[in-house]
Amino acid sequence: DTGVSQNPRHKITKRGQNVTFRCDPISEHNRLYWYRQTLGQGPEFLTYFQNEAQLEKSRLLSDRFSAERPKGSFSTLEIQRTEQGDSAMYLCASSSQRLGQVPNEQFFGPGTRLTVL
Amino acid sequence: RKEVEQDPGPFNVPEGATVAFNCTYSNSASQSFFWYRQDCRKEPKLLMSVYSSGNEDGRFTAQLNRASQYISLLIRDSKLSDSATYLCVVNMVSGAGSYQLTFGKGTKLSVIP
Numbered sequence: 001d002t003g004v005s006q007n008p009r010h011k012i013t014k015r016g017q018n019v020t021f022r023c024d025p026i027s028e029h030n031r032l033y034w035y036r037q038t039l040g041q042g043p044e045f046l047t048y049f050q051n052e053a054q055l056e057k058s059r060l061l062s063d064r065f066s067a068e069r070p071k072g073s074f075s076t077l078e079i080q081r082t083e084q085g086d087s088a089m090y091l092c093a094s095s096s097q098r099l100g101q102v103p104n105e106q107f108f109g110p111g112t113r114l115t116v117l
Numbered sequence: 118r119k120e121v122e123q124d125p126g127p128f129n130v131p132e133g134a135t136v137a138f139n140c141t142y143s144n145s146a147s148q149s150f151f152w153y154r155q156d157c158r159k160e161p162k163l164l165m166s167v168y169s170s171g172n173e174d175g176r177f178t179a180q181l182n183r184a185s186q187y188i189s190l191l192i193r194d195s196k197l198s199d200s201a202t203y204l205c206v207v208n209m210v211s212g213a214g215s216y217q218l219t220f221g222k223g224t225k226l227s228v229i230p
Contacts, residue, residue: 042121042204042220043161045211056215091160103149103208103218108160 002026004109006092012115013082020078021112025094032075033106034067035091036060043091049075050099082116089113120144123205123221131229134195138224140188140205148216149208150181152190154201155223161204164190195228202226 005024013019025032030051035043046065047057051072061067064082069075079086090113093106123140130136142150150167165172167179167188178191188205202223209219 040125040222042206042222045217045219048217056211056217058211103216105151105163105166106218107163110160113158 004094006109006112010113014117016081018080020076022076023092024074029094029096031095031097033093034077037089084116087116121207121219121221123224127225127227129227130195135193138190142186142207144209147207150188151206153204156201197228200228
């Protein structure tokens with residue numbers, strides 16, 4: 001399967017615990033995005049990487065959230081001290097795009113559904 | 118005005134019907150437009166890009182009206198398998214000044230036998 005993959009698919013945790021999600025993009029894609037989606041809403045942009053560089057973080061991304069893409073391939077999203085409001089679907093997407101180019105199509109992984117009790 | 122606005126529906130249509138969705142966007146400088154489809158509890162999947170000249174892919178036709186800042190999606194001869202939420206997606210200037218894809222809340226379609 002050459003699509004975007006995410007692990008785990010589901011995560012249930014208790015409030016205050018830390019969680020980490022992984023995303024493996026399509027191999028030739030240089031851009032990787034993280035989104036959050038709650039029920040009845042469209043995906044909301046969190047952050048993105050151009051290769052290994054994190055170029056932008058949304059104001060939705062509080063200090064408890066951190067993302068990395070150390071070798072420009074897979075990425076991890078960590079949430080520290082989880083809160084019930086963090087419960088959502090966390091989606092990863094990738095694309096092939098040069099700096100300065102208008103955004104083109106993004107391809108999504110299956111998501112990680114987080115439930116914070 | 119919301120950045121990307123869609124009628125949430127639901128649209129309940131019989132098989133074989135033609136259904137149209139509209140979407141309006143707030144940034145006149147936006148340059149990329151897409152329709153994504155999302156099944157319940159699944160990830161969004163690209164349905165089609167939307168070009169200035171309009172484009173068609175089988176039973177699906179997308180149109181862009183830059184002057185009025187709206188995008189449409191027309192589905193002809195609806196199939197049961199078309200039941201899903203359709204997301205309108207537009208690139209917008211983010212808080213940091215870069216262009217990012219902004220998603221509408223989606224329009225839910227149910228095709229009824």
